[in-house]
Amino acid sequence: MACTTILVGKNASYDGSTMVARNDDSGSGHFTAKKFVVVQPEEHPAVYRSVISHVEVPLPGHALRMTAMPNAVEGEGIWAAAGVNAAHVGMTATETITSNPRVLGADPLVVYQPAKGERPEVPGGIGEEDIVCLVLPYIRTAREGVVRLGELLRTYGTYEMNGIAFQDVNEIWWLETIGGHHWMARRVPDDSYVVMPNQLGIDSFDFADACGAQENYMCSDDLKAFVDKHHLDLSLDGSFNPRDAFGSHDDADHVYNTPRAWFMLRHLNPNTWVWEGPDADYTPHSDDLPWCMVPERKITPEDVKYLLSSHYQGTPYDPYAAYGDPKSKGAYRTIGINRNSFMALTQMRPDLPEEFRTVEWIAYASNAFNTMVPFYANVDTTPAYLACTTGEVSTESFYWVSRMIAAMADAAYGKSIFHIERYEEGVLSATRALLNAYDEKQAQEADPARRAALRTEANEAIARELKARAADTLNKVLFELSCNMKNAFSRSDA
Numbered sequence: 480m481a482c483t484t485i486l487v488g489k490n491a492s493y494d495g496s497t498m499v500a501r502n503d504d505s506g507s508g509h510f511t512a513k514k515f516v517v518v519q520p521e522e523h524p525a526v527y528r529s530v531i532s533h534v535e536v537p538l539p540g541h542a543l544r545m546t547a548m549p550n551a552v553e554g555e556g557i558w559a560a561a562g563v564n565a566a567h568v569g570m571t572a573t574e575t576i577t578s579n580p581r582v583l584g585a586d587p588l589v590v591y592q593p594a595k596g597e598r599p600e601v602p603g604g605i606g607e608e609d610i611v612c613l614v615l616p617y618i619r620t621a622r623e624g625v626v627r628l629g630e631l632l633r634t635y636g637t638y639e640m641n642g643i644a645f646q647d648v649n650e651i652w653w654l655e656t657i658g659g660h661h662w663m664a665r666r667v668p669d670d671s672y673v674v675m676p677n678q679l680g681i682d683s684f685d686f687a688d689a690c691g692a693q694e695n696y697m698c699s700d701d702l703k704a705f706v707d708k709h710h711l712d713l714s715l716d717g718s719f720n721p722r723d724a725f726g727s728h729d730d731a732d733h734v735y736n737t738p739r740a741w742f743m744l745r746h747l748n749p750n751t752w753v754w755e756g757p758d759a760d761y762t763p764h765s766d767d768l769p770w771c772m773v774p775e776r777k778i779t780p781e782d783v784k785y786l787l788s789s790h791y792q793g794t795p796y797d798p799y800a801a802y803g804d805p806k807s808k809g810a811y812r813t814i815g816i817n818r819n820s821f822m823a824l825t826q827m828r829p830d831l832p833e834e835f836r837t838v839e840w841i842a843y844a845s846n847a848f849n850t851m852v853p854f855y856a857n858v859d860t861t862p863a864y865l866a867c868t869t870g871e872v873s874t875e876s877f878y879w880v881s882r883m884i885a886a887m888a889d890a891a892y893g894k895s896i897f898h899i900e901r902y903e904e905g906v907l908s909a910t911r912a913l914l915n916a917y918d919e920k921q922a923q924e925a926d927p928a929r930r931a932a933l934r935t936e937a938n939e940a941i942a943r944e945l946k947a948r949a950a951d952t953l954n955k956v957l958f959e960l961s962c963n964m965k966n967a968f969s970r971s972d973a
Contacts, residue, residue, distance in 0.1 A: 483739055483814050484574045484675040485783050486644055486651050486667045493777040499646045500783045500824035501571040503560050504816060512551035512878055513821045514868040515841050515861050519544055523616055530556035532591040532603030534635055542616035546856050548821055551868035559611035561823040563837050563856040566619040569825040572610040573641035576655060576679045577727035585709040586658030589636030604636035621645035621652045625664045625697050628654060636660045642675055648827040655679055657725050661705055663698040671771040672778060674743040676736035679726035682770040684719055728766050738763035738811035743786045747774045763811060780824055780840055787822050788815040788846035799892050815847035822846055835921050835934060844881035848888045850903040852945050853914050855934040862942030880949045887956040894959040902952040910941045
């Protein structure tokens with residue numbers, strides 16, 4: 480899937496949290512309805528079977544409860560996408576990334592082959608459909624997530640190139656698959672953030688650490704031998720660059736991928752480099768944009784949401800801009816695209832007790848016109864307004880209300896955008912106030928059962944506040960769009 484990911488190390492965030500966020504985007508030409516649910520341990524099978532690749536994977540048992548963002552309509556598998564387990568480990572999967580023929584020829588993707596004549600079917604590897612369900616219920620640290628997924632890739636392979644983030648309160652790891660069976664992972668520096676469009680991103684790698692102490696790097700046992708055997712190292716000075724070795728440098732990247740990274744880096748580090756003009760250090764077409772950077776100031780959840788909602792505001796490429804050369808507008812694929820299915824931002828707050836430390840900020844539909852909402856992750860149920868999504872359009876579903884608001888506001892952008900701005904600020908302010916109040920209530924409550932009940936109560940209160948404000952905004956953007964109808968006429972009945 481087309482997605483955009485942001486990872487924020489604990490010393491780069493405003494409150495010491497690790498933060499992992501990803502837009503999950505539908506493929507071109509369709510929209511994937513999503514829901515926010517809790518998956519209980521008994522719901523995990525003994526043997527997992529992939530719908531797409533037909534691969535069967537025995538599961539280790541003793542699964543942990545987890546939250547998830549699965550597809551709301553059955554048929555193509557679970558696609559759990561993002562969540563947090565009962566051990567307070569978060570995961571988002573996957574960011575579809577790119578490769579090149581040298582890698583894919585050396586380690587081909589493991590693609591499902593249907594039965595044909597007397598030839599039986601050949602299962603494929605694991606993919607985005609499967610990865611969260613296969614890993615998240617069985618890990619207790621971010622590092623364990625890397626190790627478990629690495630072993631699954633070695634055993635079963637994959638049919639696609641993917642990037643996956645693992646997170647606990649102390650650290651974040653980013654894993655990228657390489658061909659059918661190989662992989663590498665890098666720990667996000669605590670003082671840095673990472674931006675990822677749909678490209679292989681890691682731009683430096685320490686094989687000595689990966690094959691030794693594994694303080695900041697891990698990889699397939701044979702990755703170095705694989706690189707050497709197939710002459711994948713393209714460096715002239717001996718400094719191995721995985722992006723050059725394993726990634727792509729296609730013309731399409733300069734329309735679809737690098738502009739997104741450029742905008743995010745430019746926003747968080749406006750003065751570190753020159754981003755525009757004839758003397759720019761980096762442009763939307765730069766293939767050497769840094770994988771991670773130390774920000775110029777600490778990063779908040781609102782910063783992350785702004786970036787994942789971007790349509791190149793303040794640049795000539797904004798499709799909604801009333802200024803600039805019309806030929807530049809819409810030149811690049813936006814981050815806040817019409818096909819955003821959801822955004823999930825997992826925040827692990829180190830200054831709070833473990834049981835109510837983790838918050839998942841959830842948004843549905845096009846990020847340019849929606850709002851995100853915080854929910855406690857350590858719960859047994861999620862509010863129906865976010866969990867009840869089906870294939871049927873309904874104002875009782877936050878997913879569908881968000882889709883309607885986005886489509887209407889886009890069609891009457893000039894008159895509706897201030898409603899969207901007030902909606903987002905109002906929801907963020909009101910729900911942050913509720914979160915703060917329930918943090919305090921739990922801190923003062925000695926009984927664990929009562930604290931658990933308070934988290935569920937808080938999530939329901941947040942959902943009620945959200946539902947009222949979303950309905951009000953839907954009413955306002957519907958009015959603006961209705962006034963713009965082509966059969967409008969200024970004279971009233973006499």
